[in-house]
Amino acid sequence: MEQEPELIARTADELVGDLNKQQSEAVQYRGAALLIGAGAGSGKTRVLTRRIAWILSQFGAWPSQILAITFTNKAAAEMRERLTALIGPVAQRMWVSTFHSACVRILRRDGKALGLKSGFSIYDSADSERLVKIIATEFNVDVKRYTPRSILGRISDYKNQLIGWRVQLAAYAPDFKPGSRNYRISKFDNVEELYAIIYAEYEHRLAMANAVDFDDLIVRTVELLRDHPDVAEYYHHKFRYILVDEYQDTNHAQYVLVRELGGVDSSEAPQPTAVAAGRQGPAWITVVGDSDQSIYAFRGADIRNIQDFEQDFPDAKTILLEQNYRSTQTILDAANAVIAHNEGRKPKKLWTAVGKGEPIVGYAADNAQQEAVWVASEIARLHAEEGIAYSDMAIMYRANAQSRSLEEALINAGLPYQLIGGTKFYERREVKDALAYLQAILNPADDVNLRRILNVPKRGLGARAEAIVLEYARERGSSFFDALMHMEQIEGMPTRTAKGLAAFRDLMASLSAFARANINKPSEIVAEVLSKSGLLEELQKSVDPQDQSRVENLSQLQSTAAEYEQKTPDATLGGFLETTALVADSDQLPDENEDSGKVTMMTLHTAKGLEYPVVFLTGLEQGTFPHSRSLEDTSELAEERRLAYVGITRAKRRLYVTRAAVRAQWGQANDMLPSQFLDEIPDELIDWKRREAGSERMRAGWGGDDEFGGWEEDDFLSGPVFGGGSYGSGSSYGSGRSGSASGGWGSAAPRSGSSSRGSSYGSGSGYGSSSRYGSYGRHGSGSASSSNRSGKVSTRHVSPKSAPASALHKDNGLNIADFAVGDHITHDQYGLGKVVEVQDKGRNSVITVDFGTDGVKRLMLRVAPIEKL
Structure with missing residues (x-):
């Protein structure tokens, strides 16, 4: 029997003796809710690891009672290493992981309550886009106008806000039934109807494929904890101390997940006393973050989570870490x-x-x-x-x-x-193809990955062969895999197609049998797939120089699997696929x-x-x-x-x-x-x-006394910002393990059941002679550029002498002191507006005005064509 690793006991002085006052206070704080406002480079990882060690040594907690959440695998690995050095090998038994990795472990253990079978697939963004494109194409949606990426982005927004597909369907398309055959979206009165229909069908197809997407890992875990009290009670009892890093980057779903895991909203028990130290009532929650580094709103991050922490937890303590150990x-x-x-x-x-x-x-x-x-x-x-x-x-x-x-x-x-x-490495075509084979072996119900490899490498099974099998599956409400297993029952199939499909089915059955026999050796399974599928041979025969680098990528995939085996005592194919699915940019x-x-x-x-x-x-x-x-x-x-x-x-x-x-x-x-x-x-x-x-x-040389030397008056009086000129317009920059491979590939498999805006200068910072940069403008001296009809960039040179005199020194006589938030004004172009912000910058004062449907505009007061009402 394996001996449980011992915890290295640490004295209080060992844990806080080398910390500054604020760090030490954060490590030792004894209470149910703590916000550590950690400025950039202020040693937050050190504080987090020391706090975990303090909870273990001074509060008497068990390692299994602690859940530490980070945002990247790299950060989780670093924290585990630091904890191992601090408290010993027992740190490897703690839950130190990303949000998504923690949720995978929970869903692998308890997902059956939601209908998730063992070995479920995790779709990355490419898999999800592929599925959305399949649905949109079948539903006759113009995928150039409504791209799969934009539709998926909307679906992701719904999930981040915990808005279910049933809610959207009831609101916008109550007559649609997911799984409807031959459905066509010919026209719709509201684009939300389109999103609701595809969202519902997307979730239906995911369920049929026994798959979840990245957002689902959070959403389904929240659903599990909310709808299954017995499961929630298990995790409430298990996790008594929850620590969350980078809290400013959490979205609404992650915010709710933390509260559900901690039992913050479900428990009627009183807040624990200092003596109880997290043993009773809701878990003690520590969050670490910096609202000044909240930069992921486009991914759904909600800065209010950290800004409102003290409102969410009335007895919360806030400690600011302001000493920086990184920069000058x-x-x-x-x-x-x-x-x-x-x-x-x-x-x-x-x-x-x-x-x-x-x-x-x-x-x-x-x-x-x-x-x-x-x-x-x-x-x-x-x-x-x-x-x-x-x-x-x-x-x-x-x-x-x-x-x-x-x-x-x-x-x-x-x-x-x-x-x-x-x-990214795991999004390269040849790597995705190899992973698709592995996913289809593990989870044959995964239609997206199975259809991806049907003709990869080319084996004469093109779109027509796929359509024949797909139609049979649709008629019976079954999966693509199920139809493939019963292909002999498909009438009118050409002999050549039947032969090719049978060979593919036999190949997958052989690979599946090999995987079951070598389930703890993912690197050998990868090698077998690369060899028997023909993926490697096709690239090795190619004379295309780029294909040699693709061979190297497949070699790297096998090496990655071998490395995973060496680091993971209970290695499985499912576990390896989880690690590939949960990789982030920064992990490169x-x-x-x-x-x-x-x-x-x-x-x-x-x-x-x-x-x-x-x-x-x-x-x-x-x-x-x-x-x-x-x-x-x-x-x-x-x-x-x-x-x-x-x-x-x-x-x-x-x-x-x-x-x-x-x-x-x-x-x-x-x-x-x-x-x-x-x-x-x-x-x-x-x-x-x-x-x-x-x-x-x-330009500064001929601008004279004009503060905005060289700018034409029309630049300010015609456009949206400061009443004027647009610049750069048109720019658009814009884990638990699966125990075994599914055995579904045997020949006797049972039948299964069923836009961007133009940019405008709008800072109000005043780049004129009063600015350190001197004066400049779009017209006048130097070079001005335009695009000719061929699309090439051409540049025209304008003599300084021919530059029109600017009239910006003319003031409209308005005074910033006469304007206040709440005032109403009228603009020559935008009409009626309400002042929402006033910035006194002297001659370059700016007001921000909400024009309703025309949006919020920032206007330089002295040149804006406005009148106060």
């Missing part, structure tokens, strides 16, 4: 200055004992290509002259589209780099102490939680970063500012901020204003190697 004070001062412009946040000011450090370096390039070349040259200089490792440097940007020019510059300079967030990154020998490139969203000695923050222009969609929406702009805060605080020793005066979008070169985030960083913190682009210096 200069970098922190920049981050503090930027985030301070967000309203409604709890005051928090990061500080460090490290010292002031070097100034931030700024560079204004003429265009994106010049920006990239300068970044590459600076990286080369830092490596050659200062000995900084390539792996200690990172380039970050707002959108993946910006990586192209940066990649080209690095390649031309001969610099090694790795791009994070491109096509090398470990913290591993020297990859490469510069890292990634989006700012991917960079969250990471740190580098040197960071290049690129594309700091209005319409690029902040994103064009945010410039007329104050809540979106606040999130963009939080993203800037995240980007700045990734840097440990040196931060570079760069921008381009011209950036190409949709085949047209657009003049770009500096990001308002640059204006929010105190000037004395930035050492500008090049403050203005060449064209901007030229």
